[in-house]
Amino acid sequence: MRSVRRADLDAVVALDAAVTGLEKRAYWQRVYRRYGVAGTAEQRHFLVALAGGRVVGFMIGEVRDWEFGSPPCGWVFALDVHPQARQAGIGTQLLAALSERFRQAGVTKLRTLLARDNTLILSFFRSQGMMAGPLIPLEMDLPQGVAHSAAVEPTR
Ligand SMILES: CC(C)(COP(=O)(O)OP(=O)(O)OC[C@H]1O[C@@H](n2cnc3c(N)ncnc32)[C@H](O)[C@@H]1OP(=O)(O)O)[C@@H](O)C(=O)NCCC(=O)NCCS
Numbered sequence: 260m261r262s263v264r265r266a267d268l269d270a271v272v273a274l275d276a277a278v279t280g281l282e283k284r285a286y287w288q289r290v291y292r293r294y295g296v297a298g299t300a301e302q303r304h305f306l307v308a309l310a311g312g313r314v315v316g317f318m319i320g321e322v323r324d325w326e327f328g329s330p331p332c333g334w335v336f337a338l339d340v341h342p343q344a345r346q347a348g349i350g351t352q353l354l355a356a357l358s359e360r361f362r363q364a365g366v367t368k369l370r371t372l373l374a375r376d377n378t379l380i381l382s383f384f385r386s387q388g389m390m391a392g393p394l395i396p397l398e399m400d401l402p403q404g405v406a407h408s409a410a411v412e413p414t415r
Contacts, residue, residue: 318354320333329368336372
């Protein structure tokens with residue numbers, strides 16, 4: 260387990276595309292700039308797992324301070340282990356490495372969000388000791404059509 264390097268990006272893009280069916284190179288380049296290069300030592304972490312010199316998994320997390328009315332806590336918001344490398348403890352090791360970095364930043368709480376029907380990720384996080392927390396996610400569709408931004412001047 261180590262922090263991501265630029266040379267890992269192709270493997271990360273390919274791994275994500277294999278798991279999700281979508282190649283999102285521009286997205287991963289943005290994530291790399293934000294979490295790989297600009298990530299501060301204590302706040303943002305983009306970790307990769309290597310086996311035989313190849314990237315076989317990654318995990319991304321960030322310490323968020325005082326948001327949602329909550330003291331600083333560590334959020335996990337992306338994880339993938341290559342299908343051929345699963346059930347060998349790599350996900351567990353990635354989470355342990357990320358948790359250790361959060362602990363070093365003084366954080367004592369770990370949080371994540373997952374799709375309700377993603378039983379694989381739920382099973383993984385439950386195995387790591389995570390339970391339902393006190394926050395609930397809310398969302399709605401934004402009305403489409405006329406832009407109402409105050410920054411948009413009406414055309415005359
Ligand atoms: C979830 C995931 C990260 C687990 O990685 P992994 O390296 O296989 O995990 P581990 O080997 O450390 O497994 C730890 C525990 O997770 C649970 N688990 C892992 N795979 C499981 C499976 N297929 N079914 C049920 N539970 C499972 C088990 O409790 C396991 O403990 P055990 O080995 O003692 O049974 C991996 O399956 C993955 O990348 N899935 C796809 C993630 C995804 O969809 N990402 C895109 C959206 S973010």
